[in-house]
Amino acid sequence: xxxxxxxxxxxxxxxxxxxxxxxxxxxxxxxxxxxxxxxxxxxxxxxxxxxxxxxxxxxxxxxxxxxxxxxxxxxxxxxxxxxxxxxxxxxxxxxxxxxxxxxxxxxxxxxxxxxxxxxxxxxxxxxxxxxxxxxxxxxxxxxxxxxxxxxxxxxxxxxxxxx
Amino acid sequence: xxxxxxxxxxxxxxxxxxxxxxxxxxxxxxxxxxxxxxxxxxxxxxxxxxxxxxxxxxxxxxxxxxxxxxxxxxxxxxxxxxxxxxxxxxxxxxxxxxxxxxxxxxxxxxxxxxxxxxxxxxxxxxxxxxxxxxxxxxxxxxxxxxxxxxxxxxxxxxxxxxx
Amino acid sequence: xxxxxxxxxxxxxxxxxxxxxxxxxxxxxxxxxxxxxxxxxxxxxxxxxxxxxxxxxxxxxxxxxxxxxxxxxxxxxxxxxxxxxxxxxxxxxxxxxxxxxxxxxxxxxxxxxxxxxxxxxxxxxxxxxxxxxxxxxxxxxxxxxxxxxxxxxxxxxxxxxxx
Amino acid sequence: xxxxxxxxxxxxxxxxxxxxxxxxxxxxxxxxxxxxxxxxxxxxxxxxxxxxxxxxxxxxxxxxxxxxxxxxxxxxxxxxxxxxxxxxxxxxxxxxxxxxxxxxxxxxxxxxxxxxxxxxxxxxxxxxxxxxxxxxxxxxxxxxxxxxxxxxxxxxxxxxxxx
Numbered sequence: 248x249x250x251x252x253x254x255x256x257x258x259x260x261x262x263x264x265x266x267x268x269x270x271x272x273x274x275x276x277x278x279x280x281x282x283x284x285x286x287x288x289x290x291x292x293x294x295x296x297x298x299x300x301x302x303x304x305x306x307x308x309x310x311x312x313x314x315x316x317x318x319x320x321x322x323x324x325x326x327x328x329x330x331x332x333x334x335x336x337x338x339x340x341x342x343x344x345x346x347x348x349x350x351x352x353x354x355x356x357x358x359x360x361x362x363x364x365x366x367x368x369x370x371x372x373x374x375x376x377x378x379x380x381x382x383x384x385x386x387x388x389x390x391x392x393x394x395x396x397x398x399x400x401x402x403x404x405x406x407x408x409x410x
Numbered sequence: 411x412x413x414x415x416x417x418x419x420x421x422x423x424x425x426x427x428x429x430x431x432x433x434x435x436x437x438x439x440x441x442x443x444x445x446x447x448x449x450x451x452x453x454x455x456x457x458x459x460x461x462x463x464x465x466x467x468x469x470x471x472x473x474x475x476x477x478x479x480x481x482x483x484x485x486x487x488x489x490x491x492x493x494x495x496x497x498x499x500x501x502x503x504x505x506x507x508x509x510x511x512x513x514x515x516x517x518x519x520x521x522x523x524x525x526x527x528x529x530x531x532x533x534x535x536x537x538x539x540x541x542x543x544x545x546x547x548x549x550x551x552x553x554x555x556x557x558x559x560x561x562x563x564x565x566x567x568x569x570x571x572x573x
Numbered sequence: 574x575x576x577x578x579x580x581x582x583x584x585x586x587x588x589x590x591x592x593x594x595x596x597x598x599x600x601x602x603x604x605x606x607x608x609x610x611x612x613x614x615x616x617x618x619x620x621x622x623x624x625x626x627x628x629x630x631x632x633x634x635x636x637x638x639x640x641x642x643x644x645x646x647x648x649x650x651x652x653x654x655x656x657x658x659x660x661x662x663x664x665x666x667x668x669x670x671x672x673x674x675x676x677x678x679x680x681x682x683x684x685x686x687x688x689x690x691x692x693x694x695x696x697x698x699x700x701x702x703x704x705x706x707x708x709x710x711x712x713x714x715x716x717x718x719x720x721x722x723x724x725x726x727x728x729x730x731x732x733x734x735x736x
Numbered sequence: 737x738x739x740x741x742x743x744x745x746x747x748x749x750x751x752x753x754x755x756x757x758x759x760x761x762x763x764x765x766x767x768x769x770x771x772x773x774x775x776x777x778x779x780x781x782x783x784x785x786x787x788x789x790x791x792x793x794x795x796x797x798x799x800x801x802x803x804x805x806x807x808x809x810x811x812x813x814x815x816x817x818x819x820x821x822x823x824x825x826x827x828x829x830x831x832x833x834x835x836x837x838x839x840x841x842x843x844x845x846x847x848x849x850x851x852x853x854x855x856x857x858x859x860x861x862x863x864x865x866x867x868x869x870x871x872x873x874x875x876x877x878x879x880x881x882x883x884x885x886x887x888x889x890x891x892x893x894x895x896x897x898x899x
Contacts, residue, residue: 249809249816283815307796309815315659315831315855320738326772326798327738328817329831331659333505333641334525335498342496342804342818354549357524362497365517366804382545386517412646412653446652470633472652478668478692478822483575489609489635490575491654492668494822496804505641505655529641659831660851661824668822680854680875687846688823708871712843 251282251408252309254344256360257293257374258353266293266351266374271300272397273348273373278306280401285344287336288312288328290321293350298323311340338362346371346404352379364389369407371400414445414571415472417507419523420456420537421516429456429514429537434463435560436511436536441469443564448507450499451475451491453484456513461486474503501525509534509567515542527552532570534563577608577734578635580670582686583619583700584679592619592677592700597626598723599674599699604632606727611670613662614638614654616647619676624649637666664688672697672733674726678705690715695733697726740771740897741798743833745849746782746863747842755782755840755863760789761886762837762862767795769890774833776825777801777817779810782839787812800829827851835860835893841868853878858896860889 255273257266274297277284284301286294288310298308302323310324315331330336337355341347341363347370349360363370364387372380372393380393394400418436420429437460440447447464449457451473461471465486473487478494493499500518504510504526510533512523526533527550535543535556543556557563581599583592600623603610610627612620614636624634628649636650641657656662663681667673667689673696675686689696690713698706698719706719720726744762746755763786766773773790775783777799787797791812799813804820819825826844830836830852836859838849852859853876861869861882869882883889 248811249806250814252815309817311817317738322737325739326741326815327832328798328800328828330661330828331831332498332661332828333501333657334528335495335501335656335658337501337521337525338496338498339817339819339821342820343816352549354524354528357549358500358521358528361517361520361524362500365497365521378541379545382542386515386520411648412643413651415652472654474654480575485574488576489578489652490669491635491637491665493665493824494668495665495824496820498819498821502654502656502658505657506653658824659827660854661821661827663827663847663851664822664824678875680850683850683875684826684847684854687843687850688826691823691843691847704867705871708868712841712846 252285252344253277253282253404254285254340254347255293255297255350256287256340256347256356257350258356259289259292259294261353262292262296262351267296269374269395269397270296270350273297273350273400274300274306275304276397276401277301278304280405283307283309285309285311285340287340288321288324289319295321295323297350311336311343334358341368342366344368346407348373348400349375351375371403373400415448415507416440416445416567417448417503417510418456418460418513419450419503419510419519420513421519422452422455422457424516425455425459425514430459432537432560433459433513436460436513436563437463437469438467439560439564440464441467443568446470446472448472448474448503450503451484451487452482458484458486460513474499474506497521504531505529507531509570511536511563512538514538534566536563578611578670579603579608579730580611580666580673581619581623581676582613582666582673582682583676584682585615585618585620587679588618588622588677593622595700595721595723596622596676599623599676599726600626600632601630602723602727603627604630606731609633609635611635611637611666613666614647614650615645621647621649623676637662637669660684667694668692670694672730674699675701677701697729699726741774741833742766742771742893743774743829743836744782744786744839745776745829745836745845746839747845748778748781748783750842751781751785751840756785758863758886759785759839762786762839762889763789763795764793765886765890766790767793769894772796772798774798774800774829776829777810777813778808784810784812786839800825800832823847830857831855833857835896837862837889838864840864860892862889
């Protein structure tokens with residue numbers, strides 16, 4: 248049986264301190280559940296913060312890099328997947344995650360949320376402005392879930408994994 | 411000197427008749443300028459309508475398919491690029507277009523607009539709801555252009571190609 | 574009806590003068606038949622020589638680049654496809670070609686021949702050492718064709734397109 | 737610090753019993769060293785045998801699938817990466833492995849060896865006919881290593897990781 252991979256996607260350089268704190272806490276709680284954290288693997292923003300959080304709680308972290316260059320790899324990634332696909336790798340982040348958490352929002356995150364909803368992957372929104380959630384809700388056939396509570400997010404992920 | 415490739419991106423199965431008409435007219439005018447039309451290549455929606463429009467005006471059409479399966483190819487595509495990349499091919503549509511026209515909107519289109527804005531590619535919005543344009547404007551460092559006039563869109567593309 | 578795309582694959586920097594001459598002549602004859610030439614698009618070796626040959630005969634040339642950087646583009650490419658996929662783009666070269674000509678051999682060419690034979694794409698070998706052809710013949714379920722005559726190669730391609 | 741990822745590549749459906757036994761033993765020894773096994777992830781041939789071997793020894797296994805379809809996933813893969821890239825994913829297998837073991841040979845394996853040698857990735861050959869090794873040696877600037885002893889292969893990998 249494969250492990251459960253939970254994707255946390257969000258801005259790289261543009262992440263705010265609050266978004267990074269949330270990503271760190273998400274990583275911690277994902278690890279405590281025994282799930283594997285999956286991110287875009289770089290050493291900045293949400294990818295880095297979530298990976299550090301997961302590692303601090305003894306969890307396993309996968310990072311799917313856009314390059315083949317490990318100098319941009321987060322030091323908190325255990326399993327680096329070097330794609331050299333540029334932004335085309337965003338689709339791999341989404342497909343390889345059983346559940347996607349959008350933590351904060353940037354243009355890369357928008358592409359990932361859109362690709363996830365298109366294939367019916369469960370997505371939960373954290374620290375994403377209400378009008379951005381509403382934007383995606385209008386394009387999606389499913390109802391969308393948003394919360395700023397890590398505890399609520401983890402409970403929701405747990406439910407999705409049991410479906 | 412390579413030819414000018416103009417990308418027209420928009421919904422496949424979910425395109426409205428008005429959006430398809432606009433795509434057809436766009437294809438015609440792109441062809442009349444001597445530009446090459448680039449789409450996602452499938453035989454539905456905006457991809458198909460724009461390709462038929464361009465071909466009706468004697469233009470050249472490129473279609474970048476997500477599959478290696480030509481049964482889903484628009485009969486109005488001259489140059490099929492068979493990627494077998496799934497939705498990861500959306501990034502190729504964007505990178506290979508010198509200018510991107512978003513004509514209508516669906517989840518795939520959202521991913522393409524986001525990837526285009528992320529790399530600073532010029533994007534113009536047609537038949538896209540104002541709140542969707544506003545959503546992207548908040549995430550983009552550039553000001554965004556929207557119009558429902560094909561003539562205005564073509565003039566704007568022409569300007570971008572001269573920059 | 575899409576146009577016929579004929580792929581010519583071979584070494585970039587390591588191409589010998591004889592291999593480049595053959596690629597140039599192939600490009601010319603492909604263009605004269607009204608077929609579209611497809612290459613890896615860079616401004617070196619077989620890709621560049623074949624594209625220049627095709628353009629000299631008034632043909633249309635497609636180049637599928639590994640990067641999104643047009644500074645490495647052959648000036649003889651009409652339709653640049655910018656993938657930013659690195660060497661993963663080799664599979665697109667193969668899938669998008671109706672027939673593949675291996676003209677000379679390098680490690681990139683080996684990957685393309687292998688991927689082509691794996692999906693049953695017709696491959697013809699030119700200026701490839703006999704032991705390399707024999708290597709592929711042992712791995713392939715089909716019999717393989719090799720020739721150093723451009724005229725013979727063109728006749729063989731023509732046959733494949735009629736199957 | 738990321739973990740060491742060791743790639744074992746080889747035929748899927750066409751693998752012989754001897755090749756599969758070797759793959760199983762390789763997986764076991766890779767796991768005993770504390771390295772992570774990386775394969776193409778499918779439930780056949782070398783990918784499956786190596787993953788089962790690694791799992792039997794308590795190791796961690798990564799499988800980079802060509803599809804987004806987990807019904808073809810080896811049950812011995814812990815971390816499935818779902819690419820939906822078709823054979824373009826072969827380049828990811830190679831780039832994500834610090835060392836590549838070619839165990840047996842098929843057309844997919846040939847493409848992986850070629851892509852690995854092209855970027856200077858260390859490759860060791862097991863259960864590969866001498867003339868196939870010679871074929872690659874003629875195209876490679878490095879000298880190539882072949883062995884049918886798992887113990888020798890593991891010692892060689894260990895050396896590569898210390899360079």
